[in-house]
Amino acid sequence: MSIEQKVFERKRFDKKRLLEYGFQRENDSFVYQSDFMNGDFHAYISVTDKGVITGKVIDTMNDEEYAPLRVENLQGAYVGQVRNEYKNLLNDIADKCCTTVLFAFDQANRITEQIIAKYAVHPDFPWEQSQYQSYGTFRHVDSGKWFALIMNIKWDSLLKNENQNTIDIINLKVNPEKSEDLTAIKGIYPGYHMNHQNWISVVLDDTLSDDEIMRLIENSFSLTNQEKHKKIDLQRNE
Helix, strand or coil, X not given: CCHHHHHCCCEEECHHHHHHHCCEXXXXXXXXXXXXXXXXXXXXXXXXXCCCEEEEEEECCCCEECHHHHCCCCCCHHHHHHHHHHHHHHHHHHHHHEEECCCCCHHHHHHHHHHHHHHCCCCXXXXXXXXXXXXXXXXXXXXXXXXXXXXXXEHXXXXXXXXXXXXXXXXEECCHHHHHHHCCCCCXXXXXXXXXXXXXXXXXXXXXXXXXXXXXXXXXXXXXXXHHHHHHHHHHHC
């Protein structure tokens, strides 16, 4: 993941605010240029209409892109200063030109809005470890039992294909007798870090429609709600 992608992973650009900040419209993109570190470096930042951001840092001494910026294992004082100054510029743009969203992928945020509207529950983020802090659970209001979990993971974690790009997924409960048929559908996989007979993982990259995913969520909500009532009935019979 690039420096730009890390800063703007959960940001959405406001086109009006981009223009107010100083971005210029060029074809299907917004472009911003700025010198930093006393003019030793020149930043060229582009944001497409679809919200894809890219950036270049030019060393003004030789008018070439400053390659050490992208080499993570280079941690010298000078390259560290350049990297920090560039990140400061990106963070300033993020603060002034973007809104923050809960999840990285648009479909994950749309599905979240629909869950909130239908079930009146908001996601909570119970894990303190930094790599899990973005994992959001949706729980039954009365029992606290969760019926959906949205995570951002590497494709390699899901498919073991060495793809280091990330994807938002949602884990949902299913009837065990239906799990095999469901995982034969494109975009649905055995539950990540869950029992593969009882849980599935659905990628939130618009492979499946919002309506299809909401039907799976409704089923997961029902199944986990049934477990709660079974427990209550057992307690009454004791």
